[in-house]
Every structure is written in C-alpha cells, then in structure tokens.
Amino acid sequence: MADHAGEHEKHESESLIEKITEKFHGSDSSSSDSDGDSDIKSAASAVKPKIYRLFGREKSIHKVLGGGKHADILLWRNKKVSAGVLGVATLIWVLFELLEYHLLALVCHILILGLAIVFLWSNASSFINKSRPKIPEVVIPEDIVRDVASAFRSEINFALATLREIASGKDVKSFLAVIAGLWVLSVLGSSLNFLTLFYIGFVLLHSVPLLYEKYEDQVDAFAEKAEAELKKQYAVFRSQVLSKIPRGPLKDKKFL
Numbered sequence: 001m002a003d004h005a006g007e008h009e010k011h012e013s014e015s016l017i018e019k020i021t022e023k024f025h026g027s028d029s030s031s032s033d034s035d036g037d038s039d040i041k042s043a044a045s046a047v048k049p050k051i052y053r054l055f056g057r058e059k060s061i062h063k064v065l066g067g068g069k070h071a072d073i074l075l076w077r078n079k080k081v082s083a084g085v086l087g088v089a090t091l092i093w094v095l096f097e098l099l100e101y102h103l104l105a106l107v108c109h110i111l112i113l114g115l116a117i118v119f120l121w122s123n124a125s126s127f128i129n130k131s132r133p134k135i136p137e138v139v140i141p142e143d144i145v146r147d148v149a150s151a152f153r154s155e156i157n158f159a160l161a162t163l164r165e166i167a168s169g170k171d172v173k174s175f176l177a178v179i180a181g182l183w184v185l186s187v188l189g190s191s192l193n194f195l196t197l198f199y200i201g202f203v204l205l206h207s208v209p210l211l212y213e214k215y216e217d218q219v220d221a222f223a224e225k226a227e228a229e230l231k232k233q234y235a236v237f238r239s240q241v242l243s244k245i246p247r248g249p250l251k252d253k254k255f256l
Contacts, residue, residue, distance in 0.1 A: 053220055061213045074209050086206050093199040
C-alpha cells in the first residue's frame with residue numbers, strides 16, 4: 001500500500017510539473033508573438049510614405065516663422081497681444097489713409113499733448129498735494145541700433161545676391177517667378193499707395209499663417225496637385241517655346 005501511494009504522489013507531481021512547463025512555454029510564445037507584431041508595426045511605420053508639405057518644409061509653422069514672440073503674435077498664441085498689434089496698425093492706416101493725416105502733423109500733435117499734460121501736472125502738483133511726475137530718461141542703446149542696421153544690411157545683401165544669381169541666367173524657373181511677382185507688384189502699386197499695400201501685407205501676415213496652420217492638410221493636398229499641374233504646363237512651355245530659342249555655342253547646355 002505504501003508503494004502504491006508513493007507512485008501515485010510521483011505521478012501527480014510529474015503532471016503538475018508538465019502543466020507548469022506548458023504554461024511557461026505558452027507565455028513565451030505569446031510574448032514572442034507580441035514582440036514580432038511590435039517589430040512589424042515599427043517597420044511599417046518606418047516605411048510610411050512622406051507627407052507632402054508646401055515649399056518642401058520640414059519644420060512646424062511656428063519654427064518657419066522664426067519662433068519666439070513674433071511668431072506667437074502672427075499665429076495668435078496670445079490673442080490680446082495679436083489683436084492689439086493689428087488694432088494699432090489699423091488705427092495708423094485709418095489716420096493716414098482715410099482721414100488723410102500727415103505723419104509730421106501727427107507727431108507734433110502727440111508731442112504737444114504730452115508736453116502740455118506733463119507741464120500742467122508738474123506745476124499743479126504743489127496745489128493738489130501730489131508728487132511731481134517722474135519723467136523717465138529715454139536713451140536709445142547703441143547696441144540696438146547696430147543690431148537693427150546689421151539685420152537690414154544682411155537682408156538687403158541677401159536680396160541683391162539673389163537678384164544677381166537670377167539675372168545670371170542659370171535658373172529659368174526662378175527668373176520667370178520673379179518677373180511675374182514684380183509685375184503683380186507693379187499692378188498693385190499703380191492702383192494702391194505704399195501705406196495701403198503695406199497694411200494689406202500686414203493683415204495677410206496676421207491671417208494667412210493662422211489659417212494655414214488650421215487647415216494645413218487640406219492646403220498641402222491642394223498645393224501638391226497644383227504643383228504637379230504647373231510642372232506639366234512648364235514642360236509644355238519649355239518644349240514649345242524655350243527649346244526653340246537659339247543659343248550660342250558657349251552657352252551652358254544645362255540652361256534649360
């Protein structure tokens with residue numbers, strides 16, 4: 001009887017060990033399957049096709065605009081500041097364009113009003129038992145003037161270098177784009193004065209980036225189709241017009 005009971009206990013322990021082993025291998029196989037699925041998903045995401053972005057940009061709109069506070073203003077991150085800047089620009093446009101105010105007259109009137117208020121306040125302070133106004137000393141730092149002048153200088157030099165490169169005749173597409181842009185500006189300039197044109201550009205800077213950021217996917221999809229159509233039309237124009245323009249033997253064959 002004792003031998004029979006010992007054999008029974010031995011069989012039970014062996015069956016228990018087999019069950020534990022099966023569960024262990026099953027969990028290993030399931031974990032390996034999950035690891036394999038994750039590897040497949042990561043590989044699929046790695047080969048995901050690249051999304052078309054306008055002008056081939058790879059950065060966000062905020063970084064394209066330079067980041068910082070001015071980008072926040074253009075993208076209306078702080079609505080009060082953006083509305084204030086746009087309101088001041090609108091007020092200036094209304095004063096000089098609609099009311100036909102002159103800049104010199106406006107500056108003189110503002111100075112007259114400010115000097116009169118401060119002068120009366122300073123003389124009346126002894127009668128009303130109030131302290132005299134503290135007039136701050138305004139001094140323009142030399143470093144700021146140098147930085148602004150340097151920024152303008154670098155931008156002007158870059159524009160001149162770009163125009164020189166386009167005029168050299170190496171890039172026909174850029175040449176045609178610049179000619180078309182200058183022609184559009186000439187048409188606008190003949191019908192609008194500089195202040196109105198500047199104000200329109202200012203308003204566009206405060207509206208177009210915001211709308212593009214909001215409808216980015218739709219705009220990029222439309223731009224992709226438009227770019228493909230423009231390439232087709234340019235290929236037709238090149239084959240029918242540009243290819244028939246005679247060129248000298250010293251001309252670069254890569255001109256077109």
